[in-house]
Amino acid sequence: MLRILAVAAFYVSGATAQDAIPDSLTGAKGDPARGRAIVANRQVGLCLLCHSGPIPEERFQGDLAPDLAGAGNRWTEAQLRQRIVDSRKLNPLTIMPSYYRTEGHARVAPAFRGKPLLDAEQIEDIVAYLGTLK
Amino acid sequence: MRRIITGAGLLLALAHAFAQDIPPGDRRSGYEQMGRETRAMQDDDSANPATFWVLEGETSWSKKTGTANRACSECHGDAAASMKGVAARHPAFDAKRGRLMNLEQRINACRVERQEAKPLAYESRELLALTAYVARQSRGMPIKIAPNPQSQPSLDAGRALYNRKIGQIDLSCAQCHDQNWGRHLAGNAIPQAHPTGYPIYRLEWQGVGSLQRRLRNCMSGLRAEAYDYGSQELVDLEYYLMWRARGMKVETPAVRP
Numbered sequence: 001m002l003r004i005l006a007v008a009a010f011y012v013s014g015a016t017a018q019d020a021i022p023d024s025l026t027g028a029k030g031d032p033a034r035g036r037a038i039v040a041n042r043q044v045g046l047c048l049l050c051h052s053g054p055i056p057e058e059r060f061q062g063d064l065a066p067d068l069a070g071a072g073n074r075w076t077e078a079q080l081r082q083r084i085v086d087s088r089k090l091n092p093l094t095i096m097p098s099y100y101r102t103e104g105h106a107r108v109a110p111a112f113r114g115k116p117l118l119d120a121e122q123i124e125d126i127v128a129y130l131g132t133l134k
Numbered sequence: 135m136r137r138i139i140t141g142a143g144l145l146l147a148l149a150h151a152f153a154q155d156i157p158p159g160d161r162r163s164g165y166e167q168m169g170r171e172t173r174a175m176q177d178d179d180s181a182n183p184a185t186f187w188v189l190e191g192e193t194s195w196s197k198k199t200g201t202a203n204r205a206c207s208e209c210h211g212d213a214a215a216s217m218k219g220v221a222a223r224h225p226a227f228d229a230k231r232g233r234l235m236n237l238e239q240r241i242n243a244c245r246v247e248r249q250e251a252k253p254l255a256y257e258s259r260e261l262l263a264l265t266a267y268v269a270r271q272s273r274g275m276p277i278k279i280a281p282n283p284q285s286q287p288s289l290d291a292g293r294a295l296y297n298r299k300i301g302q303i304d305l306s307c308a309q310c311h312d313q314n315w316g317r318h319l320a321g322n323a324i325p326q327a328h329p330t331g332y333p334i335y336r337l338e339w340q341g342v343g344s345l346q347r348r349l350r351n352c353m354s355g356l357r358a359e360a361y362d363y364g365s366q367e368l369v370d371l372e373y374y375l376m377w378r379a380r381g382m383k384v385e386t387p388a389v390r391p
Contacts, residue, residue, distance in 0.1 A: 042320060046303075049320045060321030064314055095314070097303050105304050109359045112302040 020078035021085055025100070025120035035129025038122050039068070045118070045126065050095070054133065064095065072133040080130045084123050099123060155378070156312055156326055163382060164325035164390055167316070172337070176389040184266060184335035184387030187259075187342045191267025194260060200251030206264075209248060213271050221269035222384050223278045225373040227285040234288045236369050237265055238344065256363035262342045266333045269386035277330070277384060279377040288366075292374025295367060301358030322391070328379035329372065331388020338391065345372055 024030075038045040040055045047053065052061040053068035071080065082089065087096035099117040108114075118126070165173060175181050196207040210216040225236040235243065241264050242253040254261035281289045296307045310319070311327035318324065332345040339347075346368045350360035361367040 060318075062320050063318045095305055095309050097305070105300075105302060106298065107300045107358045108302050109354065109357050112357045115302070117302060 019082060019090065020076065021081040022078045024124055025081070025085070026124050028124065030121070030124030030126070030128030032125070032129040032132050034122075035125035035127070038118070038126055039129060044122075046097070068130065069133055071130045075130075077127050077131050080127050081123065084118075084126055156315070158381070161328065161379070161382060162326055163328055163330045163385065165331070165385060165388065167323045167325055168389075168391060172389055172391055176331075176385070182335065182387060182389055184333070184342050184389065187263045187266045187333070187335075188270050188387055190259070191263035191265070191270075194264050195267060200245065200249030202248060202250040204249050206244065206249075209244075213268065217268045217271040219272055219275055219278070221272040221386060222275045225288075225369055225376065227282060227288075229284070232284075234285055234366075234369050234373055236346075236372050237269060238346075239364065239369070241265060241268065257344060257347060262333050262344065265344065266342060266387050269333065269384065272384040273386055275384050276381050277376055277379050279373070279380050281377065285373070288370045288373050289377055291367075292370035292372070292377075295371050296374055300353065301356030303356045303358075305356055307352065327375060328382055329375045330379055330382050331385035331390070333386065334388045334390045336390050342387065345375075 036055070039047045039053060040058050042048055042058075047068070048055065048058055048061045050062040050064040051066065051068050052063065055061075075083065083096070085100040086098040087094050088098050088101075097117055100120070100123055102114055102116050165176065168176075175183075179185050192213075194206070195213055196205045198205045198208075207213070220240075221237055224240065225234050226240075227233070228235050228240075231243075238256065238261055241261065245251045246253050254264070299306045299309075307327065310324050315324050315326045329345045329348075332348070333342045334348070335342050336348075346363055349368055349371055350363075353360040
């Protein structure tokens with residue numbers, strides 16, 4: 001019950017403030033071609049494990065999450081950045097991993113300890129790529 | 135507009151927060167989500183590669199071994215009678231030893247204490263074969279896990295592990311197996327994680343493996359540090375999963391993709 005109240009309070013208070021990260025994590029613009037390659041790679045981006053997307057050469061895409069096609073129409077780059085960096089700020093119960101968060105994780109395997117899923121440059125590349133999906 | 139979105143988000147969050155165990159009537163074995171060919175492999179002992187392990191287990195069953203130079207069959211007789219139902223009620227709390235034991239640990243206890251032999255290593259061919267042979271004697275029987283005051287802490291611990299988010303990916307077992315079963319992670323249908331058929335022949339492994347191997351696979355997939363074979367945590371998880379599947383039928387030796 002406490003958890004539900006916390007979630008409810010979160011939604012009433014914080015939702016809009018957390019909706020977007022306006023500034024590039026690197027200070028530079030990402031490269032959409034590199035971003036596409038990261039999204040397509042199931043060992044690096046992992047995106048297609050859950051999402052489908054306009055990447056026809058990758059078979060066996062997931063159906064746990066919305067199709068990425070049109071993401072650039074639905075969201076601004078600042079909103080997309082927030083969704084990659086830490087989707088759980090927006091929806092604490094989502095299965096979408098927080099790609100740039102390192103705290104609050106339990107029992108991380110030694111090889112991945114203290115590391116985010118993707119680095120700042122990779123995230124900017126993905127944001128740039130998703131922005132082209134109109 | 136913002137208000138509507140916030141409201142919808144709240145409802146969604148509430149729906150998830152109240153997400154419950156899978157209702158008994160909706161439970162399905164991973165078998166039901168497999169393709170026709172894989173099911174046919176499991177249905178026909180002569181096409182099921184795990185049959186080799188079962189046959190090897192049968193040989194081990196009546197082979198004298200250890201310092202005591204005794205065979206399982208000398209104490210237990212015909213496995214078809216004495217081992218019937220055993221896998222359906224494991225893990226089980228052992229009052230004498232004061233702990234929960236899974237089937238592999240039970241087999242190894244007999245090896246060490248009665249045969250006076252070295253315990254077989256987890257995932258060794260001989261332990262998998264013996265376990266598959268013993269569990270095969272319960273095929274078709276309903277899983278029967280009845281927690282008592284001594285085993286309840288294990289059930290609770292297993293449930294907590296199942297619901298705990300772990301690894302760099304930071305997901306819990308429940309988030310995939312309770313909330314997203316039937317959907318696809320890349321090409322793979324997510325099962326409900328009922329341990330009805332272990333040890334299984336897994337096509338991806340090209341061999342037979344234990345339930346603990348399967349659990350450790352999911353943990354590594356989450357980029358979590360998998361618990362050690364035989365650890366209390368993995369036995370607790372096994373116990374919770376078997377309890378969750380209570381009443382479902384044992385399929386050992388099952389085939390899985």
